[in-house]
Amino acid sequence: GQSLEQPSEVTAVEGAIVQINCTYQTSGFYGLSWYQQHDGGAPTFLSYNALDGLEETGRFSSFLSRSDSYGYLLLQELQMKDSASYFCAVSDDKIIFGKGTRLHILP
């Protein structure tokens, strides 16, 4: 089977940095993706890691350690618009999503 674990909620202050962790157990694995979803909207793709290491895209970075079955999403210079749910997802022959982390940002 496949399972992904991530914290249900995280709270941070505007302008700060926050890290959202994800651990996974999968039968097949091509890579770890991260998606952002605002209330009432569809998920939007943020990043993808197929190999170990850090991928940086603007204010967002994502890290993967395949040996530890672990990854994280790092959000820097938080803005109020970053308040959303963030999902890690594993790619096999389909994409399976984690339960999601709701990010609350305080002014």
Next chain:
Amino acid sequence: GAVVSQHPSWVICKSGTSVKIECRSLDFQATTMFWYRQFPKQSLMLMATSNEGSKATYEQGVEKDKFLINHASLTLSTLTVTSAHPEDSSFYICSAPGTLVYEQYFGPGTRLTVT
């Protein structure tokens, strides 16, 4: 970029009736499409994989006779919720894969409310 549309964006129906949701790839062909269901404050749960010209593949626990999937063309997949009940009220989202393994183009979703 690739665009996926869904119709309707929201629908209210009475218990016992059937509802059809369409998922279209607007500027590309999709031999495969995925259907997800999302309850409030929960994750996207993969319901089934829709395959053009063949039967859909359903995830464990999803009733194939209740959630009918048809993928009759390379740009259209439909999900029909038959004999809907209030517990079927949810947000239904479709997606189509891109050329890269991690690419998924999501539709905007359909909010179904069964009264």
